[in-house]
Amino acid sequence: xxxxxxxxxxxxxxxxxxxxxxxxxxxxxxxxxxxxxxxxxxxxxxxxxxxxxxxxxxxxxxxxxxxxxxxxxxxxxxxxxxxxxxxxxxxxxxxxxxxxxxxxxxxxxxxxxxxxxxxxxxxxxxxxxxxxxxxxxxxxxxxxxxxxxxxxxxxxxxxxxxxxxxxxxxxxxxxxxxxxxxxxxxxxxxxxxxxxxxxxxxxxxxxxxxxxxxxxxxxxxxxxxxxxxxxxxxxxxxxxxxxxxxxxxxxxxxxxxxxxxxxxxxxxxxxxxxxxxxxxxxxxxxxxxxxxxxxxxxxxxxxxxxxxxxxxxxxxxxxxxxxxxxxxxxxxxxxxxxxxxxxxxxxxxxxxxxxxxxxxxxxxxxxxxxxxxxxxxxxxxxxxxxxxxxxxxxxxxxxxxxxxxxxxxxxxxxxxxxxxxxxxxxxxxxxxxxxxxxxxxxxxxxxxxxxxxxxxxxxxx
Amino acid sequence: xxxxxxxxxxxxxxxxxxxxxxxxxxxxxxxxxxxxxxxxxxxxxxxxxxxxxxxxxxxxxxxxxxxxxxxxxxxxxxxxxxxxxxxxxxxxxxxxxxxxxxxxxxxxxxxxxxxxxxxxxxxxxxxxxxxxxxxxxxxxxxxxxxxxxxxxxxxxxxxxxxxxxxxxxxxxxxxxxxxxxxxxxxxxxxxxxxxxxxxxxxxxxxxxxxxxxxxxxxxxxxxxxxxxxxxxxxxxxxxxxxxxxxxxxxxxxxxxxxxxxxxxxxxxxxxxxxxxxxxxxxxxxxxxxxxxxxxxxxxxxxxxxxxxxxxxxxxxxxxxxxxxxxxxxxxxxxxxxxxxxxxxxxxxxxxxxxxxxxxxxxxxxxxxxxxxxxxxxxxxxxxxxxxxxxxxxxxxxxxxxxxxxxxxxxxxxxxxxxxxxx
Numbered sequence: 071x072x073x074x075x076x077x078x079x080x081x082x083x084x085x086x087x088x089x090x091x092x093x094x095x096x097x098x099x100x101x102x103x104x105x106x107x108x109x110x111x112x113x114x115x116x117x118x119x120x121x122x123x124x125x126x127x128x129x130x131x132x133x134x135x136x137x138x139x140x141x142x143x144x145x146x147x148x149x150x151x152x153x154x155x156x157x158x159x160x161x162x163x164x165x166x167x168x169x170x171x172x173x174x175x176x177x178x179x180x181x182x183x184x185x186x187x188x189x190x191x192x193x194x195x196x197x198x199x200x201x202x203x204x205x206x207x208x209x210x211x212x213x214x215x216x217x218x219x220x221x222x223x224x225x226x227x228x229x230x231x232x233x234x235x236x237x238x239x240x241x242x243x244x245x246x247x248x249x250x251x252x253x254x255x256x257x258x259x260x261x262x263x264x265x266x267x268x269x270x271x272x273x274x275x276x277x278x279x280x281x282x283x284x285x286x287x288x289x290x291x292x293x294x295x296x297x298x299x300x301x302x303x304x305x306x307x308x309x310x311x312x313x314x315x316x317x318x319x320x321x322x323x324x325x326x327x328x329x330x331x332x333x334x335x336x337x338x339x340x341x342x343x344x345x346x347x348x349x350x351x352x353x354x355x356x357x358x359x360x361x362x363x364x365x366x367x368x369x370x371x372x373x374x375x376x377x378x379x380x381x382x383x384x385x386x387x388x389x390x391x392x393x394x395x396x397x398x399x400x401x402x403x404x405x406x407x408x409x410x411x412x413x414x415x416x417x418x419x420x421x422x423x424x425x426x427x428x429x430x431x432x433x434x435x436x437x438x439x440x441x442x443x444x445x446x447x448x449x450x451x452x453x454x455x456x457x458x459x460x461x462x463x464x465x466x467x468x469x470x471x472x473x474x475x476x477x478x479x480x481x482x483x484x485x486x487x488x489x490x491x492x493x494x495x496x497x498x499x500x501x502x503x504x505x506x507x508x509x510x511x512x513x514x515x516x517x518x519x520x521x522x523x524x525x526x527x528x529x530x531x
Numbered sequence: 532x533x534x535x536x537x538x539x540x541x542x543x544x545x546x547x548x549x550x551x552x553x554x555x556x557x558x559x560x561x562x563x564x565x566x567x568x569x570x571x572x573x574x575x576x577x578x579x580x581x582x583x584x585x586x587x588x589x590x591x592x593x594x595x596x597x598x599x600x601x602x603x604x605x606x607x608x609x610x611x612x613x614x615x616x617x618x619x620x621x622x623x624x625x626x627x628x629x630x631x632x633x634x635x636x637x638x639x640x641x642x643x644x645x646x647x648x649x650x651x652x653x654x655x656x657x658x659x660x661x662x663x664x665x666x667x668x669x670x671x672x673x674x675x676x677x678x679x680x681x682x683x684x685x686x687x688x689x690x691x692x693x694x695x696x697x698x699x700x701x702x703x704x705x706x707x708x709x710x711x712x713x714x715x716x717x718x719x720x721x722x723x724x725x726x727x728x729x730x731x732x733x734x735x736x737x738x739x740x741x742x743x744x745x746x747x748x749x750x751x752x753x754x755x756x757x758x759x760x761x762x763x764x765x766x767x768x769x770x771x772x773x774x775x776x777x778x779x780x781x782x783x784x785x786x787x788x789x790x791x792x793x794x795x796x797x798x799x800x801x802x803x804x805x806x807x808x809x810x811x812x813x814x815x816x817x818x819x820x821x822x823x824x825x826x827x828x829x830x831x832x833x834x835x836x837x838x839x840x841x842x843x844x845x846x847x848x849x850x851x852x853x854x855x856x857x858x859x860x861x862x863x864x865x866x867x868x869x870x871x872x873x874x875x876x877x878x879x880x881x882x883x884x885x886x887x888x889x890x891x892x893x894x895x896x897x898x899x900x901x902x903x904x905x906x907x908x909x910x911x912x913x914x915x916x917x918x919x920x921x922x923x924x925x926x927x928x929x930x931x932x933x934x935x936x937x938x939x940x941x942x943x944x945x946x947x948x949x950x951x952x953x
Binding site for chain 2: 227231235237238239242247250252320321324328331332340343344353354357362392396399423425428429446452453454455456459460480483487488493501505508509512516517519520
């Protein structure tokens, strides 16, 4: 139904474009000078056709469900139902009206389902009528305006500019959406669990929060020693540290080699090949770490008489390091190539060898940019999810032994939220609180890193 | 004195060589990882493209199937195939006792009844006759035949009994086991049984999510890039937008999953587990990538083009829409494809919005529950059955194939259509 209406409106838009342009040609044929190119007259009408349609469609989408629900539930209003029960009745009504209801059908619900359907059809038909009459009215108004050969290009361009501006707000909206989705759950969480316990507690055991009968009232003392995030934070930074131990030396050295030593041919092939590592989906790395690296390390450890967990932090961190190599290598490659040639020439002129030039002149000059790229790598390591979920442990474990298993923020979020979630449960809220801390940490890292890189770029450009 | 100098110089040259070697070995290490990686995936995955069939003689006994004389098509459809299916498996060893008959039955997939039925539906004249029918082998025997299953384990640690192996070896010796290209891997939906599981449902899920993602992210990102690059005044607000975009590009993907869960599912009440929600979530994630690429390619259009258009009397909007944007399209498109390839490989946000649900139907629209290829990899990798290991690798090969194709495509667009300004 909506689709047909939509198609019809689009067709109307095209027709109004055609009429607008035709009007412009008629004005032109009376030897009057047009104020804009003929197609602007067309665009002008088409915009006047689209705006009312858009406004009415969105108003309907926002208000129709609420109003219909209010009207349907009106019948039950003075019978002393609780809100939850009313919601349940409404869900049943909707299911029945779609013919998907699989329970006992009471006459009450049947009656409200009928009411629901009739209200829906009234809403639909009134929408059609209102949209069409609004379009006709606004197009007629606009047509009258262009008949007097008034300006059309300026309004059209203003409208386009407004559309462009709105689109650019999408990035801000996304950020707002992220903060919005995290903050309420997080606040609710900290109402039950004190912030202090979360930040400094050393026992993370969310499974304990499972065994709660939802009819019982929340008892905060139940959760003492359940949501202490220290082991999670420690595990996150520990695995990120292992990853950086792999990624920094290899990434940085290959960046330097590609920028300073490699011949054109080597560079042409090696650079894209290394960048393939960045394009491999993380779930593939996770599978590789869990199936190949983990068991391999375990066997290796056993042969050396060491106790190695099959889900060791070393396996997850090491594979994550491989994933981060290309980020560091290509960013530091960029940074090093943008160091001005004059610095190199000066150093060579003083008799320094190539490696001395790199170590004493280029590296210090490029250091801010390199630090920036490393920080971006760290932020990626902290936010990496699938490798940890698949290859590292899922139980929080406060340890600094790379051969044992630990868990991370991201892994815990997935563990808690996989499957069905009950909003309003401290366990679910804990995942959002973890998400919030992850977002804040990576945000700080990103801002610092981007600023450092930007400052550095400005210095040499 | 002179000797000292020479020593020093030698030392410096050695240091130079060492440094060079470090660089070379770093590159070598990175490429080595890549090679091991690819080799491992291919060596475990290629066998999934083959499927093992047992060729079993089946007697289509009308009495056992409860069929009357001259049955119609519907009768054949509704007939009882379980007994003849069971009997044909039991007949593989005429001296089998009841337990062994059960084991014989488990040598093929639980789908065997249907395979026999299809045989008869194709050729109703088979009633009362015996024909050799291809039956899908159970995933464990499939693995045994491919040599992935250790036969030397003690019997109680194996999922294949000695008896099954004995019969299986007899079948192999008689040439009654055959390996054919595994079409069902591409046409079946997911299944709990490894031998029947396919990627069709997750493949369609991926396609739908990517389409939704493209439809939302591409227009919004291009419009935003045009505004920021061509029209935006340089002030605090546009700076703020820029900082936002750059930050979003580096926000961990799982946070977008939380956004999808907390806003799209909890507030807007969109249907769970569907490619629609997945696509919207992914579009928010790819938005900054496309904006950055589009801005870069708008920036690469030389100012002379704009100046020429303006000098001819075009308005700023006309200049942008008629000249700058079309010239920047190749770069924007290749950036978009790369962003979509990233979105295609993304797993974590999709898990959070419930696309991990077990789906054994092929979705027909973005509103049907589905998985996606990377999520399918995760689901299979987490299941314990041995038969799924090669499936995971095969699924990875399909996914990597897609990613490589998309990236190549992006390269081609960039090289073929992008104007070089010099």
